[in-house]
Structure formats: C-alpha cells, structure tokens
Amino acid sequence: MADQLWETSPHLALRAGPDFDLAALDRSSTPGFTGRKSDGKARVDERGDLLNELQERLFADGRYGGNRSVLLILQGLDTAGKGGIVRHVIGMVDPQGVALASFGVPTEEELANHYLWRIRKKLPGPGKIGVFDRSHYEDVLVTRVDGLVEEDVWRARYDEINAFEKEIVDSGTTIIKVALMHSKEEQAGRLLERIERPDKRWKLSTSDLETRKKWDDYQAAYEDVFRLTSTDHAPWYVVPGDKKWYARVAVTELVTQALIDISPQWPKPRWKPEVQRRKLLATVDPELVDDLVEAVQEQLEDAKAEHGDFLAEKARVAALRQRDNGHRAPAADEQPNDGSAAPTDDEAEPVSSEKKSKKKKKRKKEKKRAQSKKSKKRKK
Numbered sequence: 508m509a510d511q512l513w514e515t516s517p518h519l520a521l522r523a524g525p526d527f528d529l530a531a532l533d534r535s536s537t538p539g540f541t542g543r544k545s546d547g548k549a550r551v552d553e554r555g556d557l558l559n560e561l562q563e564r565l566f567a568d569g570r571y572g573g574n575r576s577v578l579l580i581l582q583g584l585d586t587a588g589k590g591g592i593v594r595h596v597i598g599m600v601d602p603q604g605v606a607l608a609s610f611g612v613p614t615e616e617e618l619a620n621h622y623l624w625r626i627r628k629k630l631p632g633p634g635k636i637g638v639f640d641r642s643h644y645e646d647v648l649v650t651r652v653d654g655l656v657e658e659d660v661w662r663a664r665y666d667e668i669n670a671f672e673k674e675i676v677d678s679g680t681t682i683i684k685v686a687l688m689h690s691k692e693e694q695a696g697r698l699l700e701r702i703e704r705p706d707k708r709w710k711l712s713t714s715d716l717e718t719r720k721k722w723d724d725y726q727a728a729y730e731d732v733f734r735l736t737s738t739d740h741a742p743w744y745v746v747p748g749d750k751k752w753y754a755r756v757a758v759t760e761l762v763t764q765a766l767i768d769i770s771p772q773w774p775k776p777r778w779k780p781e782v783q784r785r786k787l788l789a790t791v792d793p794e795l796v797d798d799l800v801e802a803v804q805e806q807l808e809d810a811k812a813e814h815g816d817f818l819a820e821k822a823r824v825a826a827l828r829q830r831d832n833g834h835r836a837p838a839a840d841e842q843p844n845d846g847s848a849a850p851t852d853d854e855a856e857p858v859s860s861e862k863k864s865k866k867k868k869k870r871k872k873e874k875k876r877a878q879s880k881k882s883k884k885r886k887k
C-alpha cells in the first residue's frame with residue numbers, strides 16, 4: 508500500500524552510510540517526501556493519535572515488566588531546530604512517558620568522570636521515550652573542533668561509542684539518531700532573528716558566533732560521525748534542516764515507525780475481570796447498576812471504534828516500512844521483521860483519513876443522540 512506523501516520512507520531516504528558525503532547534501536531538500544509544507548504539517552497533526560497510543564502501550568508494557576524503550580538522539584549546530592523537534596514532535600505525547608535530557612558544557616564533576624558517565628545516567632528506563640538534546644557525540648564534535656583532548660583520544664571514541672550503543676540496543680532500547688543539518692546561510696538568518704527579536708534573544712549565546720566561525724571544521728567532524736558511527740544497530744538519519752516543517756514530519760515518521768517495529772501490546776492484567784466486576788457491583792446501589800453498566804458499554808463501543816482507527820493507521824505506516832524493508836538488504840545483526848508490522852491480534856482493514864474522520868463524526872453524533880434520549884428518559 509503506498510503512502511501518498513512518503514514516496515520513500517525516511518528510514519531509507521535519510522540513512523547515512525560509511526561513504527556519506529555531507530557536502531553533497533542539499534540542506535533545503537525534502538528527501539522521500541512528495542508533499543508541501545501544508546501536507547507536512549497536516550501529517551504531523553494526523554500522527555498525534557497514533558503516536559499517543561503507541562507511547563501509552565510502550566509505557567504500560569514497561570510498567571508490567573517489559574524492557575523496551577526508545578532513545579531519540581538529536582544533534583545539530585546552534586539554531587538547527589532541535590528544540591522545535593522536542594516541542595512539535597515529542598510534545599504530542601504524554602510527558603509522563605518522556606525522559607528529556609540536555610547536554611551542555613560538562614560540569615567539573617562530569618569532567619572528572621568518563622565522558623559516557625553523564626550519558627549513562629540519563630538513559631531511558633523501561634517504557635520511556637528518552638530524548639537527548641545533544642549527547643555523547645559532542646565528545647567527538649566540539650571536543651575535537653576545539654581541541655579539548657588530544658587527537659588519539661577523540662579518535663578512539665568512535666569505536667567506543669559504537670560498542671556503548673550496541674550495549675544499549677541489546678538491553679531493549681531502540682536508538683534513533685537524528686542530525687539536523689541546516690545551511691550556513693539559514694543559520695545566519697536564524698541567528699539574526701535571535702539578535703533582533705526581543706522574544707528570541709534569550710536563546711542566543713555570544714559563543715554561538717564563535718562556533719559559527721568554525722563551521723567548516725564542524726562539517727568535517729559531523730561527516731566523520733556519520734561515516735564512522737552509522738551502524739546497523741544505531742544508524743544515523745541525516746535530516747536537511749532548512750525547512751523546519753520537513754525535519755518535523757521526517758522525525759515524526761521515524762519515531763512512529765520505530766514504535767510500530769516494537770509493536771507494544773496492552774499488558775494482560777494479573778486479575779480476573781469477572782471477579783473484580785462482581786466485587787465492585789456488590790458495592791453499588793442496585794438501582795444504579797443498569798445505568799452504570801450501560802454507560803460503560805457505550806465507552807467500550809467508542810474505545811473499540813478508536814481501536815479500529817488506531818489499527819488502520821498503524822497498518823498504513825507499517826506497510827510503508829515493510830515496503831522499504833524489501834528495498835534494502837537486511838543487515839546481518841538486524842532482527843528479522845517478525846510480522847509485527849501485521850500483528851494478528853491487531854488485524855484491521857485500513858481506512859482512509861477522510862473516512863476515518865467521517866466515522867469519528869458519526870460516532871460522536873450517535874453518542875449525542877443516545878445521551879439526549881437517556882436524559883429525556885430520566886426527566887420522565
């Protein structure tokens with residue numbers, strides 16, 4: 508099944524490999540995406556419900572002993588749009604399920620420890636979506652560009668980082684590494700905005716202009732990061748950053764697809780519904796029991812319909828992922844697609860967005876009608 512807007516999944520369109528050529532990247536391009544800005548924005552909004560349910564399932568699974576989690580690593584120079592991704596993409600899900608960590612200039616205590624020490628402490632626990640605003644990659648970027656350690660020290664770190672990330676992935680975390688790469692001209696515009704606009708001035712650090720002078724050194728350092736640390740267990744997605752809306756829709760898709768690959772299921776309770784129901788209803792005024800049961804039945808119908816929507820949306824995203832899996836040779840250590848893209852308990856006929864919203868409206872109408880019928884009955 509084709510996705511109307513993603514001609515090629517961002518997993519495929521944005522993935523960096525060992526011979527990645529950063530100079531050739533068109534920073535204002537929109538790889539894989541055929542739509543315009545308005546389509547991109549609409550798609551991000553549309554993904555909200557799906558992302559939310561997937562995140563809640565992951566969270567619930569974590570509460571019931573599951574070990575899965577997601578770690579989104581965001582890298583990019585000043586004004587690349589890392590904050591916007593956190594606000595517009597991660598901001599769509601329940602903040603209780605998100606663990607956000609920002610990594611700035613290391614404190615004295617952090618400097619006294621191994622550079623991965625502060626990173627380990629912030630890894631997401633089971634059921635969480637962790638987000639790193641900058642990360643251990645600064646230790647082969649700013650550290651290298653500013654000569655904060657000897658070359659042999661930072662050179663040794665690429666392998667160390669790969670091994671570190673392998674360990675994290677093996678413990679149940681899906682790592683999504685996103686580098687937002689905007690152009691030097693675009694950065695000038697965004698920095699100037701921070702200088703001119705009173706409501707943006709707080710974001711500018713005077714060191715940003717010093718960092719900008721080292722633009723070319725940073726590009727070289729980033730290119731090495733992409734070439735040396737884009738592994739099968741934790742690949743890099745290099746996102747052209749000049750169009751903020753594109754970066755947001757691309758990251759939304761990467762995160763959604765990662766959650767669908769995990770395919771978290773609602774945990775099975777350790778108690779029996781019939782027993783708990785009997786116990787509860789024994790405490791309710793017998794005259795109210797029928798109304799109560801009826802009201803909950805209605806909620807159940809709603810939930811079932813919503814579940815249908817969820818499954819249809821999920822199937823649509825999974826189909827795109829599946830299609831692209833077919834395009835690339837699976838890596839040696841990559842888990843075979845275990846059919847999670849088409850889970851048996853979750854089978855559903857895909858429904859178009861338009862149909863979906865019509866269905867939703869219909870459900871709302873029916874519910875309203877039932878409610879007014881009921882209140883009339885009560886008045887009688």
Ligand code: AMP
Pocket residue numbers: 585610611612613641645646649650
């Ligand atoms: P910002 O993300 O704009 O708040 O800035 C954080 C600053 O901390 C950036 O200038 C980074 O280069 C710097 N930073 C982050 N990690 C390190 C590190 N390991 N060593 C030195 N500077 C760092």
Ligand code: MG
Pocket residue numbers: 585586710712715
């Ligand atoms: Mg900054």
